[in-house]
Amino acid sequence: MDRSIVVGLAGLIGLGWGLASDRLAARWPAHPDGTIRHVDWRTPLVTIAGALAFGATAWRFGEAPLHLAVVGLYVAALVALFAIDLDQRLLPDVITLPLVAFGVAAFAVGASPYIAGTDELLLAVIAAVVVPTALFILAIPFGAGAIGQGDLKLLAGVALFAGAERLLYGLVVGTVLAGIMIVVLVLARRITLRSYVPYGPFLIAGALWALLGIGAG
Secondary structure, three states: OOHHHHHHHHHHHHHHHHHHHHHHHOOOOOOOOOOOOOOOOHHHHHHHHHHHHHHHHHHHHOOOHHHHHHHHHHHHHHHHHHHHHHHHOOOOHHHHHHHHHHHHHHHHOOOOOOOOOHHHHHHHHHHHHHHHHHHHHHHHHHOOOOOOHHHHHHHHHHHHHHOHHHHHHHHHHHHHHHHHHHHHHHHOOOOOOOOOOOOHHHHHHHHHHHHHOOOOO
16 A cells, blocks of 8 residues: 555544544543533644654554554554643553553564664663653652653653663653743743643653654664
8 A cells, every 4th residue: 555545544543543532531530520621722732643643653664564553552552641641630550551561562572663682672771760760859859740750650661662762862852842832831921930831741742753753773
């Protein structure tokens, strides 16, 4: 099948998955007040993100079915986490913890497109421990909630799936995106410098860039 057709079909599937993820996030985990969020600005954002992420996955790995399936599952989980964190400021353990094991499992069965050998896996394991720990320590002076436990588990999972180098790429991209957005919102007087801005969606955007936007093994 023509590559552009495959990418287009994947984009359509991603469109549907993005919409489904937004509607899931509106309901689960249950809001403390029992409400279900109606369609709002997050809905098109997550829907478009799903389409772009799935389309990019097909573009990168469409000629390698095993890698397409493995990365596609991981990307689908990231899109769902993106939607949930935008809605609930939460990255549920039921998704983030399996992703920590998923990368090691993909390597163990020879299905990882990112980590090629035991040396790279060792570096990934070190990064999965050192980077989240360092960020946790750096966040302490800013008070509780400066960085969430879910964010740290997400970073560990990205390291073990994509490797140390891509974790750092993703972290840099996510931080830059967060900085740009905060500046824009402050200038627009939508938030102040004391406002809480969830970091998870930016980390996920950075992770997607690291997985799909730079060279894969």
